[in-house]
Amino acid sequence: MRCFYSLSLLVALLAASCVRLRPPHLARDRSAITRQFPVSFFDSSGSGRLFKATMDIKNHHLTGVLMIKRMNVSVCRVVFASEIGMTFFDLELGAGGSRVVSCFGPLNKKFLTNIFITDFTVLTGINKVNVHKQYLQDTTRKLVYSGKAGSWKIWQSYSSSGDTLLSQSANSSLFDPVIISYDHYHLGFPAVIRLYNPVPGMTFSLKLLD
Amino acid sequence: MFNNNQSLQQNPRLSFTGWFTYGWLMALLSGIAPVMLPFMARSQGKPVAASTLETVKAGIREAAEKTLTISSSFVQEKQMSMIREKIVSKGKFYFKRERKLRWEYVQPYSYLIIIKDDRISVRDDGKVNQFSIQSNKVFREVNRIILGSIRGTLLSDEKNFRFDCYETAASWIVRLKPLSAGIRESLSEIVIWFDRNDYSVNHIELIEPKGDLTKINFTDRKTNQPVGDEMFLLP
Numbered sequence: 032m033r034c035f036y037s038l039s040l041l042v043a044l045l046a047a048s049c050v051r052l053r054p055p056h057l058a059r060d061r062s063a064i065t066r067q068f069p070v071s072f073f074d075s076s077g078s079g080r081l082f083k084a085t086m087d088i089k090n091h092h093l094t095g096v097l098m099i100k101r102m103n104v105s106v107c108r109v110v111f112a113s114e115i116g117m118t119f120f121d122l123e124l125g126a127g128g129s130r131v132v133s134c135f136g137p138l139n140k141k142f143l144t145n146i147f148i149t150d151f152t153v154l155t156g157i158n159k160v161n162v163h164k165q166y167l168q169d170t171t172r173k174l175v176y177s178g179k180a181g182s183w184k185i186w187q188s189y190s191s192s193g194d195t196l197l198s199q200s201a202n203s204s205l206f207d208p209v210i211i212s213y214d215h216y217h218l219g220f221p222a223v224i225r226l227y228n229p230v231p232g233m234t235f236s237l238k239l240l241d
Numbered sequence: 242m243f244n245n246n247q248s249l250q251q252n253p254r255l256s257f258t259g260w261f262t263y264g265w266l267m268a269l270l271s272g273i274a275p276v277m278l279p280f281m282a283r284s285q286g287k288p289v290a291a292s293t294l295e296t297v298k299a300g301i302r303e304a305a306e307k308t309l310t311i312s313s314s315f316v317q318e319k320q321m322s323m324i325r326e327k328i329v330s331k332g333k334f335y336f337k338r339e340r341k342l343r344w345e346y347v348q349p350y351s352y353l354i355i356i357k358d359d360r361i362s363v364r365d366d367g368k369v370n371q372f373s374i375q376s377n378k379v380f381r382e383v384n385r386i387i388l389g390s391i392r393g394t395l396l397s398d399e400k401n402f403r404f405d406c407y408e409t410a411a412s413w414i415v416r417l418k419p420l421s422a423g424i425r426e427s428l429s430e431i432v433i434w435f436d437r438n439d440y441s442v443n444h445i446e447l448i449e450p451k452g453d454l455t456k457i458n459f460t461d462r463k464t465n466q467p468v469g470d471e472m473f474l475l476p
Contacts, residue, residue, distance in 0.1 A: 079326040083350045083366065094365050096328055096350070098321070108324055114352045115344075116319045116328075116447060116455030117427060133451045136426065238366075240349045 052186055052200035052208055054175050057166040071156030072220055073101050082224070082237035084111060086119075089232065093119060097237060099155060107155040108132075109147075122147060124157050126181070142206070143231070149207040150226050150235065153183060153199065160185055173197065196221075206230050286407035286414045294406055297413050297435075298396060304440035305394050311336040313462040317346075322452035341473045342388060357473045364475055386424070390433050390445050402431075411437055412444075426450070 073080065079100035086093040095113040102108055105126040111119040121132040122144075129148045131139070138144070152158060158180035166175040172191040179185065180201075187199040195216060202208035209228050213221035217239075226235040289297060312335045319328040332346040340359075346352040353364040356374065363370045389395030396404060401421045407414040417431040427449065434444035441462060447455040 079324070081328060081349070085365075092370075094352070096330075098324070098326060098328060100324055100326055102324075110321050110324065112319060112321075112328070112453075114330070114346060114350075116317065116453075118321075118449060118451070118453050121321070121451070121453075133449075133453075 052184070052202060052210070053177070054166075054168055054173070054186060054188055054200075056169040057175055058169055060165045060167045060174075062165070073099055073107060073155045073157075080220075081240045083240055084238075085234075085236045086111070087234045087236075095119060096240070097235075099151070101155070105157070107151075107157045109151045109155070120144075120147060122151055124148065124152050124155060126158050143233075146207050146209070146228050146231065146233065149183065149201065149203060150209050150211075150228065152181070153185065153201040153209055154211055154224070154226065156180075158183065286409040286412070289406040289408050289413070293408075297406055300440045301396055301413075301415075301435060307465070308336075309338045309465050310468040311462065311464055312466060312468055313459045316458045316460070318456045318458075320454045320456070322454075335468050335472045336388070337468050337470075337473065341470075343472050353475070355473050355475060362475050369475060386428070386431065390431060390442065395431070395433070408437070413437055413440070 079098050082097045082099070084095055084097035093111075093113070095111055097109065097111045100108045100110075102123075107124045109120075109122045109124065111121075113119065118133055118135065120134045120138060123130050123132050129152060131144045131148075134144060160178045160180040162176055162178040164177045166177070167173075168175055168188070174189040174191065174193045176187045176189075177185065178187075182203040183201045184203070185199060185201040188197045189195060190197060196213055198210065198212045200208065200210045207228070208230065209226055211227075212225045213223070214225070215222040220239065222239040224235075224237040226237075228234070312333070314333050315331070317330045317332070321328075330346050330350070331348040332344070334345065335341075335343040340356065342354070342356040344354045344356075351364075351366065353362075355362045359374050361372055361374050386395065389398065395402060395417060396415060401424060402417040402419055404415050404417045407416070413435040415433045415435065417433070419425040419428055419431075428447055429450040430446075430448040432446040432448065433442055435441065436443055441464060443459050443462065445457045445459075447457075449455075
């Protein structure tokens with residue numbers, strides 16, 4: 032059994048070390064950064080966004096609804112519940128720190144909840160991002176920005192016109208990298224969002240309901 | 242919902258009890274639910290006198306025994322503690338004795354669960370999953386609680402629930418407190434409103450230990466009307 036855990040840890044470390052968050056083929060653009068960075072889709076205080084959500088990790092498949100609500104300038108709430116109403120997890124994300132309000136037993140593992148916090152902290156943009164560098168992707172002409180938000184290092188890729196966020200990747204440690212892609216924009220909001228955590232091989236797929 | 246049919250039995254850490262244990266037990270101990278409950282529930286009514294209690298139980302039992310089919314629309318409302326936002330979903334459900342259930346959400350998303358004897362079929366966003374109810378303890382328990390609530394048979398489950406009965410002018414209100422640790426971790430209380438005249442269930446509240454609350458309101462309920470077997474087949 033000890034051998035199995037050591038092997039699992041080794042595989043996780045190998046997987047973590049192979050994850051590449053920086054988009055490929057980037058050329059540094061040294062012109063002045065003029066745009067606001069990053070885009071946050073959950074800025075409007077008081078209103079919640081509701082998604083149909085699925086979470087896949089190994090053989091497990093959870094479906095339900097996920098609500099993201101900005102409580103105030105510095106706090107965001109994320110609740111994932113099954114269709115019949117049972118809460119899977121409830122997170123309170125803050126610029127000054129985050130906490131797990133409640134979590135369904137088997138999901139309530141430090142390793143997983145840390146990943147949930149990374150995923151939704153990056154998605155909600157609750158931490159102000161300080162831009163460090165700007166790039167142009169050679170092959171796609173996408174605009175790419177790198178920066179830091181709290182303890183997270185973040186990469187964001189925009190369309191060549193610079194007005195549409197296509198993806199972002201982030202991590203705060205070797206174990207919590209996340210890659211988020213945005214699709215099917217409607218009225219300036221992505222109707223489809225996919226979060227992928229390479230280390231545990233976990234995916235959240237979100238489809239906007241409202 | 243949760244589908245881990247491939248591994249529930251292989252991995253004892255993922256049993257129904259295991260899934261619920263830690264988070265819900267901590268929630269119960271935190272004492273939030275008792276503080277929140279009086280503000281969340283509908284009118285609670287006054288306690289039923291001991292002499293009336295047996296009459297109510299008999300009425301509910303008799304109504305359950307006579308029920309062969311049920312069809313109804315429902316509105317489900319999930320209220321999350323500390324968030325004013327509610328998640329409202331609507332759908333239809335059909336029940337046919339002995340063990341056929343169709344529970345379908347049509348708004349704001351499409352989600353269908355069909356339970357037919359020992360098989361569960363779930364259609365979510367066009368994708369279909371089918372598995373045995375015996376392989377998934379979560380579904381087995383959810384099925385038992387939901388069906389038992391709708392039919393009122395949960396009242397006879399004294400091994401797993403302690404119940405108190407209240408009355409208003411229009412309803413008998415039964416508050417079921419789970420005794421089993423496995424259920425208590427996910428639900429601190431189930432409250433069922435029975436129509437005072439015909440003992441049909443018209444409202445259910447599922448209260449979670451942290452104070453989150455799911456209300457299911459049944460409308461346009463029809464009992465013992467023909468419900469075809471095709472309702473329990475995936476389209």
